[in-house]
Amino acid sequence: MVLVIDVGNTRIKGAVFEGHTLLDFFIFDENKLQKNIQNSLKKFPNVTYLVVSSVGSIEKKAFSTFEATLKVHFITRNNPFPFVNKYETPHTLGIDRMVLAAGATMLHPNRNRLIIDAGTCVTYDFIDTNNDYWGGAIAPGLRLRYESLHNYTEKLPLLSLQAPHGLTGSSTEASIHSGVVNGLVYEIDGFIDEYKAKYPNFIIILTGGDADFLANRLKNTIFANSNFLLESMNQTFQYKINND
Numbered sequence: 033m034v035l036v037i038d039v040g041n042t043r044i045k046g047a048v049f050e051g052h053t054l055l056d057f058f059i060f061d062e063n064k065l066q067k068n069i070q071n072s073l074k075k076f077p078n079v080t081y082l083v084v085s086s087v088g089s090i091e092k093k094a095f096s097t098f099e100a101t102l103k104v105h106f107i108t109r110n111n112p113f114p115f116v117n118k119y120e121t122p123h124t125l126g127i128d129r130m131v132l133a134a135g136a137t138m139l140h141p142n143r144n145r146l147i148i149d150a151g152t153c154v155t156y157d158f159i160d161t162n163n164d165y166w167g168g169a170i171a172p173g174l175r176l177r178y179e180s181l182h183n184y185t186e187k188l189p190l191l192s193l194q195a196p197h198g199l200t201g202s203s204t205e206a207s208i209h210s211g212v213v214n215g216l217v218y219e220i221d222g223f224i225d226e227y228k229a230k231y232p233n234f235i236i237i238l239t240g241g242d243a244d245f246l247a248n249r250l251k252n253t254i255f256a257n258s259n260f261l262l263e264s265m266n267q268t269f270q271y272k273i274n275n276d
């Protein structure tokens with residue numbers, strides 16, 4: 033059994049896998065990380081591997097206490113990956129984007145694929161039919177958009193995520209909800225439309241903390257898979273074991 037831990041810029045997520053089957057899912061509190069992991073391990077005593085990927089501030093040494101009882105693997109750029117990396121600055125590419133690209137390559141080999149991860153940032157990652165990874169786009173995520181409007185203006189309140197009532201916001205609050213939510217929905221639909229027009233037989237994967245909220249607001253019919261990064265971490269780890 034494998035416990036995978038994804039350290040994002042907002043939240044730390046974990047999942048236990050038996051082979052390819054996800055048995056349980058956790059959100060860990062950064063301040064109680066060790067304790068939270070210990071509790072998950074108590075629930076699943078058959079876990080033998082801890083697999084971590086981080087784009088956040090938590091580094092490998094945070095998991096060193098588990099090295100006495102588990103095999104701890106930190107996913108880095110030195111891992112084997114099943115795609116060809118054509119990014120011009122591969123040394124700066126986010127490890128989460130590499131893991132998503134690996135997951136998409138293994139799930140749907142030799143297809144044109146776009147992975148949209150709506151987390152702290154919204155990342156777009158494109159892999160073509162040759163399994164060449166080209167990059168994509170990085171944009172502010174939903175929460176970040178609400179926070180930026182508040183932090184960089186004098187008069188705008190900090191609002192929490194709410195579905196807009198329509199296109200035209202008739203108050204400050206309604207205008208912010210329309211700008212943030214409709215704005216991101218149009219952005220995502222716009223990217224999807226452009227890629228679809230260019231590449232036939234396109235596969236789109238939507239994941240991240242805001243995936244479910246966004247999926248049923250898009251003009252394009254896309255099913256969200258919130259666990260895709262965790263599943264892809266498990267796949268990337270299996271790929272490493274098979275290729276070592």
Ligand SMILES: Nc1ncnc2c1ncn2[C@@H]1O[C@H](COP(=O)(O)OP(=O)(O)O)[C@@H](O)[C@H]1O
Pocket residue numbers: 039040041042043044150151152153173174175176193240241242
């Ligand atoms: N309890 C929560 N705390 C923070 N963000 C949340 C929560 N529930 C949903 N979200 C949404 O999830 C997004 C962050 O997604 P997530 O995938 O956790 O990010 P990351 O992988 O970058 O840490 C935010 O934009 C926010 O709207």
Ligand SMILES: CC(C)(COP(=O)(O)O)[C@@H](O)C(=O)NCCC(=O)O
Pocket residue numbers: 040041042087124125126127128129149151152153154155170
């Ligand atoms: C773009 C990101 C900040 C996204 O992080 P997330 O929203 O998943 O927390 C992360 O993938 C990252 O730090 N990337 C490095 C730059 C790049 O990918 O080119």
Ligand SMILES: [K+]
Pocket residue numbers: 149150151152153154155240
């Ligand atoms: K992201």
